[in-house]
Amino acid sequence: MLRVFRSKPKYVTVRSSAQQQPSKIDDDQPERAKKEVPDNLWARCEKCSTLIYNKEMEKTKHVCANCGYHFRIPALERLRFICDEDTYKPFTPLVATNPLGFPGYESKLEQTRINTRLDDAIVIGTTRIHGYATVLGIIDFSFFGGSMGSVVGEQLTRGFEYGIKHRLPVIVFSGGGGGARMQEGIFSLMQMAKTAQAVGKFKEAGLFYISILTHPTMGGIYASFSSLGDIILAEPNALIGFAGPRIVEETTRQKLPADFQTSEYALHNGMLDRIVTRGDMKDVIGKLLSYHLR
Amino acid sequence: MSTVFEWEKPLVELEDKIKELRTFITDQGIDFSQELTELEHKAERLRKEIYEKLTPWQQVMMARHPKRPTTDDYVKLVFDDFIELHGDRTYRDDQAIIGGIGVFEGEPVTIIGPQKGRDTKENIARNFGLPHPEGYRKALRLMKQAERFHRPIIALIDVVGAYPGIEAEQRGQGLVIAECIEQMSFLKVPIICIITGEGGSGGALAIGVGDRILMFEHAWYSVISPEMCANILWKDSSRASEAASLLKLTPTYLLQFGIIDDVITEPLGGAHRDHNAMGLQLKAFLRRYLTEIRKIPIDELVAQRLNRFRQIGQFQERALPNLEKDGD
Numbered sequence: 001m002l003r004v005f006r007s008k009p010k011y012v013t014v015r016s017s018a019q020q021q022p023s024k025i026d027d028d029q030p031e032r033a034k035k036e037v038p039d040n041l042w043a044r045c046e047k048c049s050t051l052i053y054n055k056e057m058e059k060t061k062h063v064c065a066n067c068g069y070h071f072r073i074p075a076l077e078r079l080r081f082i083c084d085e086d087t088y089k090p091f092t093p094l095v096a097t098n099p100l101g102f103p104g105y106e107s108k109l110e111q112t113r114i115n116t117r118l119d120d121a122i123v124i125g126t127t128r129i130h131g132y133a134t135v136l137g138i139i140d141f142s143f144f145g146g147s148m149g150s151v152v153g154e155q156l157t158r159g160f161e162y163g164i165k166h167r168l169p170v171i172v173f174s175g176g177g178g179g180a181r182m183q184e185g186i187f188s189l190m191q192m193a194k195t196a197q198a199v200g201k202f203k204e205a206g207l208f209y210i211s212i213l214t215h216p217t218m219g220g221i222y223a224s225f226s227s228l229g230d231i232i233l234a235e236p237n238a239l240i241g242f243a244g245p246r247i248v249e250e251t252t253r254q255k256l257p258a259d260f261q262t263s264e265y266a267l268h269n270g271m272l273d274r275i276v277t278r279g280d281m282k283d284v285i286g287k288l289l290s291y292h293l294r
Numbered sequence: 295m296s297t298v299f300e301w302e303k304p305l306v307e308l309e310d311k312i313k314e315l316r317t318f319i320t321d322q323g324i325d326f327s328q329e330l331t332e333l334e335h336k337a338e339r340l341r342k343e344i345y346e347k348l349t350p351w352q353q354v355m356m357a358r359h360p361k362r363p364t365t366d367d368y369v370k371l372v373f374d375d376f377i378e379l380h381g382d383r384t385y386r387d388d389q390a391i392i393g394g395i396g397v398f399e400g401e402p403v404t405i406i407g408p409q410k411g412r413d414t415k416e417n418i419a420r421n422f423g424l425p426h427p428e429g430y431r432k433a434l435r436l437m438k439q440a441e442r443f444h445r446p447i448i449a450l451i452d453v454v455g456a457y458p459g460i461e462a463e464q465r466g467q468g469l470v471i472a473e474c475i476e477q478m479s480f481l482k483v484p485i486i487c488i489i490t491g492e493g494g495s496g497g498a499l500a501i502g503v504g505d506r507i508l509m510f511e512h513a514w515y516s517v518i519s520p521e522m523c524a525n526i527l528w529k530d531s532s533r534a535s536e537a538a539s540l541l542k543l544t545p546t547y548l549l550q551f552g553i554i555d556d557v558i559t560e561p562l563g564g565a566h567r568d569h570n571a572m573g574l575q576l577k578a579f580l581r582r583y584l585t586e587i588r589k590i591p592i593d594e595l596v597a598q599r600l601n602r603f604r605q606i607g608q609f610q611e612r613a614l615p616n617l618e619k620d621g622d
Contacts, residue, residue, distance in 0.1 A: 092611055197475075242496070
């Protein structure tokens with residue numbers, strides 16, 4: 001059994017901004033991502049500004065009880081919300097190299113591994129959800145903004161291949177700021193093709209893939225595997241889109257609609273099957289899995 | 295109007311001098327042929343010196359040269375005939391991507407590619423060659439049509455990125471790029487992708503999955519444009535030249551990395567200096583690689599295409615340390 005299920009949850013939402021990894025999305029969304037909170041006991045809702053006691057947050061799965069705002073949560077925390085207890089088995093962990101020789105990438109990787117206790121921006125393995133066996137991958141924003149480099153691309157590809165081999169469904173929670181791991185350059189871009197092809201083969205095998213978009217799902221992650229689900233769900237108030245809002249604003253010199261690139265906007269425009277709250281997510285997944293048994 | 299880059303100036307001055315001398319010889323009838331030959335040799339040496347040692351950022355600027363041939367120039371230079379086909383059958387015709395059926399050495403092929411404008415008016419009509427989702431939907435429609443009628447696909451790629459606009463987002467820019475990438479990967483026809491100028495991120499990859507991926511000598515291909523990379527790294531897009539070096543976006547690197555299969559050399563000084571020579575060169579490479587991949591049975595070709603991308607990525611396995619597991 002993994003320590004994940006025993007250790008006390010860590011509240012990433014209340015870290016001070018100095019500890020957070022700089023990332024594209026932080027630049028794009030200062031209001032959403034950088035709100036300071038008084039101390040580690042309290043969190044302030046980023047939408048309605050209500051102060052929430054952190055012990056309450058655990059009960060509500062990091063959703064504001066007042067307005068329903070969904071806080072960003074670490075992948076390991078999400079595992080606890082989604083998996084049947086003691087059923088998660090991780091894949092062989094992979095770590096990134098520095099294929100471009102990008103200055104500072106190795107030391108930043110090392111530091112991020114220590115800070116996040118993750119190998120890279122994905123947590124992936126097999127598990128059971130309401131008794132149904134599945135492959136489950138979760139992107140973690142705290143690792144390089146949840147961006148996809150070679151490790152995320154390879155792990156997801158292995159996930160779909162594992163699904164084909166063992167006739168299992170695949171569920172992926174996406175949540176990456178810039179989408180691409182800039183430091184891995186062209187190798188990062190190619191992971192879009194690699195993962196999209198893995199999904200394609202998986203579908204050819206007649207298997208079932210649920211893609212769940214969480215805040216934020218942008219760029220190369222949105223423009224590859226996460227847009228290719230048989231069913232695409234999203235959490236409320238997630239940022240979902242291809243180009244970052246700041247880029248869109250600078251390019252078009254137009255005022256962006258207030259709900260631009262939110263889950264609600266994507267649903268309205270026909271890009272999602274459903275918005276599902278964090279509280280309902282496990283049950284909805286369980287039902288969907290039960291309707292697609294192989 | 296001509297665009298001369300700073301680093302080209304000594305060469306251009308010398309070339310002007312040669313032109314002057316030629317005029318002088320013709321007008322005055324005095325024999326300066328020895329001097330002329332010397333100057334021409336000097337120009338030749340200088341040309342090599344300048345264009346064989348371009349920095350990555352100079353490469354990017356060459357790829358964006360306003361006189362560089364665009365997709366429809368290559369269509370005219372390389373193919374015997376071309377019938378353009380329009381529209382995505384859903385929303386509108388996006389003129390930032392052109393597509394249709396052309397004839398290459400007697401055989402029909404499907405051609406698709408982003409199209410930049412040559413002047414302001416055309417650039418506005420073509421949205422500066424930045425496609426909307428309907429452009430990619432059109433490309434995908436034409437590629438599927440090609441599969442149905444067993445036509446090889448030639449993708450000529452010159453795009454800085456998919457358009458980052460409000461309507462583009464509304465109509466599913468990310469989603470349609472994902473669909474293009476996925477579906478192109480499995481098409482049962484030979485596909486050749488050629489990055490002729492700019493290969494910017496997902497907007498290029500959307501039509502960049504092929505059996506042979508070739509790149510022009512002065513083209514670039516990366517996950518992000520140097521300007522945006524500099525903006526993210528230092529919040530200063532004027533440091534794009536530094537970012538261009540970090541991104542390793544030139545064909546030399548990409549060949550080393552195994553991302554592309556071959557580099558198509560350009561006339562000395564860049565494709566814009568001699569459109570016809572560039573066209574002939576492209577034609578020769580297309581002939582060679584099309585002949586090569588047509589010999590491969592189609593199922594094997596698709597398997598090879600998938601395997602190629604499956605292998606891309608650099609990472610290491612890490613053994614699980616004991617502290618992550620408990621005793622039982």
